[in-house]
Amino acid sequence: MEKLDLQALGLRALNEKLQKQTDETNQRDWEIINPRGSHAIAVGVDAPINVTVRGSTGYYCGGMNKQAQINVDGSAGPGVAENMMSGIIIIKGDASQYAGATGHGGTLVIKGNAASRCGISMKGIDIVVHGNIGHMSAFMAQSGNLVVCGDAGDALGDSIYEARLFVRGSVKSLGADCIEKEMCSEHLEILRDLLEKGECDAKPEEFKRYGSARQLYNFKIDNAY
Amino acid sequence: MCGIVGLFLKDKSLEADLGRMLSEMLVTMTDRGPDSAGIAVYNAHHAGQAKITIQANHPQTDFDGLENKLGAAIGASVKMDVRDTHAILAMPKASLDAAMAELRQLDPVIRIMGRGESIEIYKEVGLPESVVSRFNIVKMTGTHGIGHTRMATESAVTTMGAHPFNTGSDQCLVHNGSLSNHNSLRRKLRRENIRIETENDTEVAAAYLTWKLQNGSSLGEALESSLNDLDGFFTFVVGTKDGFGVVRDPIACKPAVMAETESYVAFGSEYRALVNLPNIGQARVWEPEPATVYFWNH
Numbered sequence: 001m002e003k004l005d006l007q008a009l010g011l012r013a014l015n016e017k018l019q020k021q022t023d024e025t026n027q028r029d030w031e032i033i034n035p036r037g038s039h040a041i042a043v044g045v046d047a048p049i050n051v052t053v054r055g056s057t058g059y060y061c062g063g064m065n066k067q068a069q070i071n072v073d074g075s076a077g078p079g080v081a082e083n084m085m086s087g088i089i090i091i092k093g094d095a096s097q098y099a100g101a102t103g104h105g106g107t108l109v110i111k112g113n114a115a116s117r118c119g120i121s122m123k124g125i126d127i128v129v130h131g132n133i134g135h136m137s138a139f140m141a142q143s144g145n146l147v148v149c150g151d152a153g154d155a156l157g158d159s160i161y162e163a164r165l166f167v168r169g170s171v172k173s174l175g176a177d178c179i180e181k182e183m184c185s186e187h188l189e190i191l192r193d194l195l196e197k198g199e200c201d202a203k204p205e206e207f208k209r210y211g212s213a214r215q216l217y218n219f220k221i222d223n224a225y
Numbered sequence: 226m227c228g229i230v231g232l233f234l235k236d237k238s239l240e241a242d243l244g245r246m247l248s249e250m251l252v253t254m255t256d257r258g259p260d261s262a263g264i265a266v267y268n269a270h271h272a273g274q275a276k277i278t279i280q281a282n283h284p285q286t287d288f289d290g291l292e293n294k295l296g297a298a299i300g301a302s303v304k305m306d307v308r309d310t311h312a313i314l315a316m317p318k319a320s321l322d323a324a325m326a327e328l329r330q331l332d333p334v335i336r337i338m339g340r341g342e343s344i345e346i347y348k349e350v351g352l353p354e355s356v357v358s359r360f361n362i363v364k365m366t367g368t369h370g371i372g373h374t375r376m377a378t379e380s381a382v383t384t385m386g387a388h389p390f391n392t393g394s395d396q397c398l399v400h401n402g403s404l405s406n407h408n409s410l411r412r413k414l415r416r417e418n419i420r421i422e423t424e425n426d427t428e429v430a431a432a433y434l435t436w437k438l439q440n441g442s443s444l445g446e447a448l449e450s451s452l453n454d455l456d457g458f459f460t461f462v463v464g465t466k467d468g469f470g471v472v473r474d475p476i477a478c479k480p481a482v483m484a485e486t487e488s489y490v491a492f493g494s495e496y497r498a499l500v501n502l503p504n505i506g507q508a509r510v511w512e513p514e515p516a517t518v519y520f521w522n523h
Contacts, residue, residue: 037497056496056510075510077496078480096480096512115512116477134477135515 002027007034021047042070062089081108084125100127109198119146122163128198138165147194149202157210165210166191179213226376227401228254228494231462233369233469233521236488244365248357250498251372255353258376261387262356263348265397268367270343275318278338278346280311287334288312299323309359311347341395343466348387371464373399380425390428393435395466400427401479402458448472448518462492470520477515484508490521
């Protein structure tokens with residue numbers, strides 16, 4: 001375990017150390033202390049390492065992550081795991097707006113609540129939220145899965161392409177072209193795996209599935225103003 | 226961007242540290258706005274007394290003899306305490322309106338930053354660190370305070386365009402965002418005889434709340450109606466003589482974090498601003514909901 005003090009080391013030096021790690025590294029476990037809500041902690045990591053941040057983070061923690069497991073022992077500011085490619089990021093507390101935005105792959109687990117625009121333009125990432133999510137979540141979502149164990153805010157899945165949205169609680173309102181869909185056995189299987197990966201004890205049968213009605217794919221004169 | 230901080234103390238033993246805590250919070254937010262910075266502090270007041278915070282570019286000459294001149298004009302005793310480019314003028318509360326009218330005749334040499342029974346406002350072009358040190362904010366005591374560092378989008382970078390804005394006795398407002406209907410609303414408020422000094426969008430929001438409060442709304446009600454009448458992006462933090470409120474527009478893209486303990490309620494544009502507060506590890510920390518009014522009263 002290598003311990004890095006963000007306040008002593010500075011952000012650039014800290015991120016450089018993490019970004020230099022490769023697939024062959026022997027230094028697998030890293031701990032970051034004194035994050036104090038700083039921005040861009042552990043962005044651009046591309047190695048199978050474990051990074052634990054002891055405290056809350058600011059904007060863009062774990063952005064562009066590949067392979068690494070990043071644990072935030074606190075809450076995360078806006079844009080956590082933005083454009084993540086692979087690996088897993090686990091937030092112990094809450095996440096601010098646009099968590100997992102544009103993520104291509106990997107898993108983002110939020111053990112508290114997520115604010116607005118969670119999973120906006122998601123492109124293959126899996127997001128598991130133990131609590132609630134805010135308005136405009138999964139806006140223009142293209143691929144991947146968003147699992148919400150609590151409630152969803154207004155305009156869920158507005159202008160969605162093809163992501164799967166699973167919500168256990170209430171949905172305040174659905175966005176344009178987002179509809180409730182039948183939960184088939186294949187979806188229950190996918191959901192069971194995601195809940196397990198997200199360390200969540202909810203039952204897949206308690207969820208409803210939402211997705212695209214596919215009515216905005218092509219130009220239709222009825223949709224024009 | 227813009228950075229906002231606010232601190233409302235419930236525990237009287239922290240009042241001596243208000244200026245220090247608020248200063249640290251504001252300096253942490255420096256990189257959210259380099260154009261101007263300001264702080265409103267609500268501190269102990271004497272019954273029947275009021276004060277006006279004024280500013281001048283050449284304090285040595287512009288403030289010279291002002292105390293006596295103003296005292297003679299309003300027929301009351303006035304005490305002046307000069308702090309860098311600002312001065313606090315203290316006078317009987319009954320003479321506040323007369324003093325305001327006299328001082329407005331001296332505009333633009335003398336500019337009014339704020340007035341009320343307990344509010345003092347210090348704001349200038351420059352970084353938070355410079356504003357904090359010029360006015361020795363660290364040493365100030367008080368019950369609650371609000372700070373702002375500005376990245377200008379609407380109107381000029383001047384002292385008058387800096388936040389907090391004070392448009393009514395003991396009221397102040399700071400803003401992160403931009404309003405799109407401020408011109409039409411400014412015209413409407415001016416027709417209602419609400420005084421608005423600048424072309425700044427935030428001053429219109431402050432004046433709007435003043436107008437609502439004048440017409441009998443509580444701070445909470447005024448903030449509720451702002452959600453219908455103001456169009457644009459906003460996170461507002463507002464202060465009154467004994468109250469502190471927060472509201473975000475329904476889209477809520479401007480960041481906000483709050484923390485509450487038994488000793489205080491704190492606001493920051495980011496969590497970074499809150500990390501040095503006492504017992505922050507035990508505080509309830511949350512993000513204020515969109516289109517939801519929060520306020521606290523002493």
